[in-house]
Amino acid sequence: MKKFDVIIIGSGTAGAKIATECAKRKKTVALIEKDHHIFGGSCINIACIPTKTLIHDSLHDSLYEEAVERKNKLVKKMSENKYKSLYGLDQLSIYDGEARFVANKEVEIVTNSTKEIVTAEHIIINTGAVNNTPPIEGIEHVKNVYTSTSLINSEELPDKLVIIGGGYIGLEYASMYASFGSDITVVMPEDTLIPNEEPEIAQEVEKVLKDKGITFLFGKQVEKVKEENGVISLQLSNEDEVKGDAVLIATGRKPNVEDLHLENTKIMLTDEKAIQVNDKLQTTVDNVWAVGDVKGGMQFTYISFDDARIIINQLFGDKTYSMKKRNNVPYTVFVDPPLSRVGHTKESAEKDGYEVVVNNMPVSSIPRSHIMNDQRGLFTGIVDKQTGQVLGASLFGHSSEELINIVKIAIDHKWLYTDLRDHIFNHPVMSESLNNLFDLEIEK
Numbered sequence: 001m002k003k004f005d006v007i008i009i010g011s012g013t014a015g016a017k018i019a020t021e022c023a024k025r026k027k028t029v030a031l032i033e034k035d036h037h038i039f040g041g042s043c044i045n046i047a048c049i050p051t052k053t054l055i056h057d058s059l060h061d062s063l064y065e066e067a068v069e070r071k072n073k074l075v076k077k078m079s080e081n082k083y084k085s086l087y088g089l090d091q092l093s094i095y096d097g098e099a100r101f102v103a104n105k106e107v108e109i110v111t112n113s114t115k116e117i118v119t120a121e122h123i124i125i126n127t128g129a130v131n132n133t134p135p136i137e138g139i140e141h142v143k144n145v146y147t148s149t150s151l152i153n154s155e156e157l158p159d160k161l162v163i164i165g166g167g168y169i170g171l172e173y174a175s176m177y178a179s180f181g182s183d184i185t186v187v188m189p190e191d192t193l194i195p196n197e198e199p200e201i202a203q204e205v206e207k208v209l210k211d212k213g214i215t216f217l218f219g220k221q222v223e224k225v226k227e228e229n230g231v232i233s234l235q236l237s238n239e240d241e242v243k244g245d246a247v248l249i250a251t252g253r254k255p256n257v258e259d260l261h262l263e264n265t266k267i268m269l270t271d272e273k274a275i276q277v278n279d280k281l282q283t284t285v286d287n288v289w290a291v292g293d294v295k296g297g298m299q300f301t302y303i304s305f306d307d308a309r310i311i312i313n314q315l316f317g318d319k320t321y322s323m324k325k326r327n328n329v330p331y332t333v334f335v336d337p338p339l340s341r342v343g344h345t346k347e348s349a350e351k352d353g354y355e356v357v358v359n360n361m362p363v364s365s366i367p368r369s370h371i372m373n374d375q376r377g378l379f380t381g382i383v384d385k386q387t388g389q390v391l392g393a394s395l396f397g398h399s400s401e402e403l404i405n406i407v408k409i410a411i412d413h414k415w416l417y418t419d420l421r422d423h424i425f426n427h428p429v430m431s432e433s434l435n436n437l438f439d440l441e442i443e444k
């Protein structure tokens, strides 16, 4: 049986980074990827990069088919570059095959024509997540039912798209396909949009997305789907019916564990069927680690990348970096304009015992928004009344995907609101708005 220092299952964000770092340190590595067409994993092939490219082009008057073509070229280039950056690294063997466990520390690699069992001192599982499709009667018989992956590969713009689920994918695709000109209905079980965000921000997002022509059906489940002459009818929980010519299922993504044959090991799963790890990303088997979406929790590329930092620190560093040190993770929902958040909302800060000062500021008060001719949105800043420390921000408006990182630095470094209020920004730019967002009256 061939023995490596490290086996990595999946070439996603974490896997590729760990493979490079191990090879740099002259470790022998087997990197196993089951689908050569998505070498480099989800982010560059089916997720962040293709969707944000299409979103960009949807806002710059591109025709849908042209945008899909540009997206395809970019994805191909990025995937090839990723492969080239790894292929030929000394000590690194890339396997085009599916990995499955046959014992705690033994992995079988299955290709079309071969089977080989390999072992290693360390095994890292980076198999990502797969779509979670709810059981809806009739759905398997209906054409033009898409996932986030298949819809953006279809070159035909849907005329009337019904989206099931109002999370990240549901909202980003609703906004993007509305910008391209599709008629959009979002069916979601929640009673309100983005219930974990500041209520004022959520209301503003809803208003802006409705102004784009998107219809939301709140508090509804889809029970049955059927198709007649190309018209798809979705029967909802309250007997209502909604019709479209295409359906997107955007009801979450679940850890990809099914084909790993973990029953041959002592690797345990959580109640949510993710691989159970501790804060160092160790599974329940010694020297087997899990990184990225497959370990459950937040599903973001930068979390997978940060997981790689943990592994590299644990294998080659001083072993001090772990999930315990990860906090204030920012995120952006790339609707138009983007919604970004870091740290506390008013409600979550108060739950944690803070007395807070809150400032809401319309984007229209920012000079840059007039230059760009886009005054939509609202910014909210949250500050601890006792200490004056910045606790959080919710930014719904142009460029928020960049601005939010300034607030993250402020929270991480325990800056006071006055640090942002008095910072000299250049002008006229969106970031100077932080001077005003954190210009607060704080009485102690």
Ligand SMILES: Cc1cc2nc3c(=O)[nH]c(=O)nc-3n(C[C@H](O)[C@H](O)[C@H](O)COP(=O)(O)OP(=O)(O)OC[C@H]3O[C@@H](n4cnc5c(N)ncnc54)[C@H](O)[C@@H]3O)c2cc1C
Pocket: 009, 010, 011, 012, 013, 014, 015, 032, 033, 034, 035, 038, 039, 040, 041, 042, 043, 046, 047, 048, 051, 052, 097, 098, 099, 100, 126, 127, 128, 129, 148, 149, 169, 253, 256, 259, 260, 291, 292, 293, 294, 298, 299, 300, 301, 302, 304, 334
């Ligand atoms: C539509 C969409 C948009 C998104 N947009 C964003 C965004 O804007 N920003 C953001 O931060 N996140 C975004 N995400 C989430 C982000 O893409 C994921 O969190 C991230 O890519 C997860 O990476 P990973 O390292 O866990 O694994 P992945 O990148 O998913 O890689 C897993 C790899 O393992 C391979 N594999 C699986 N099983 C086996 C096996 N048995 N043997 C061998 N290989 C195997 C797969 O083929 C795959 O290549 C988006 C997700 C989606 C679906």
Ligand SMILES: NC(=O)c1ccc[n+]([C@@H]2O[C@H](COP(=O)([O-])OP(=O)(O)OC[C@H]3O[C@@H](n4cnc5c(N)ncnc54)[C@H](O)[C@@H]3O)[C@@H](O)[C@H]2O)c1
Pocket: 134, 164, 165, 166, 167, 168, 169, 170, 172, 187, 188, 189, 190, 220, 221, 222, 250, 251, 252, 253, 298, 299, 300, 331, 332, 333, 334
């Ligand atoms: N900008 C980004 O960073 C970005 C973009 C896209 C996706 N992602 C990641 O991808 C992951 C998956 O995205 P997602 O939107 O699929 O998941 P999600 O968890 O964000 O949202 C799922 C939605 O589907 C609804 N839902 C669940 N079961 C349902 C059912 N049976 N019927 C109808 N609706 C149902 C949920 O209530 C929710 O509204 C996210 O967790 C996110 O981390 C990130």
